[in-house]
Amino acid sequence: MKRIKIKKPEFNLNPETRNMLISFIITGLLTFALTYAEIWQLIIIPGIIGGLFNKTMRRGIYCGVLGVSLVWxxxxxxxxxxxxxxxxxxxxxxxxxxxxxxxxxxxxxxxxFGILFGALGGAIGSGIMILIMPRFEKSSDIAFKPKETAGNSNQ
Incomplete structure (x- = not known):
């Protein structure tokens, strides 16, 4: 009897799109929690957290707007x-x-107002990542670079 192989579905998402999707879901869930807890005054916070996952300002704003406005x-x-x-x-x-x-x-x-608060939060979050990310990349290059010694060179 022949065994049937079941293929797993493959989602070929580039990392930026994957991060945008994850941040949209996180923004929506946090907005849902804050809205149903009736703390709508803090609605900028899910946009900020969603914007932290994106490297570009445009994607951060999109995630904030979509996450907050759809839940509202x-x-x-x-x-x-x-x-x-x-x-x-x-x-x-x-x-x-x-x-x-x-x-x-x-x-x-x-x-x-939901759209504006989401856009502002997403812009703030992605702006924070744009400012902080070069410092992380610079420190990780220094920390993980192999040390070269003057006398041991492999030719």
């Missing part, structure tokens, strides 16, 4: 569906704008 959109959809949150938004917008029917403006502002 999901959270707002749950609030609207379960707690009838939109009527509260509509009443609050009525107090500000002087009429009813402007709840969607407040909803868009909430999503915009």
């Amino acid at each position: 959109i999901f959270y707002l959809i749950c609030l609207i569906a379960v707690k009838n949150f939109y009527t509260n938004l509509d009443q609050f917008a009525g107090l500000i704008f002087g009429g009813l029917g402007y709840g969607s403006v407040i909803l868009l502002l909430i999503i915009l």
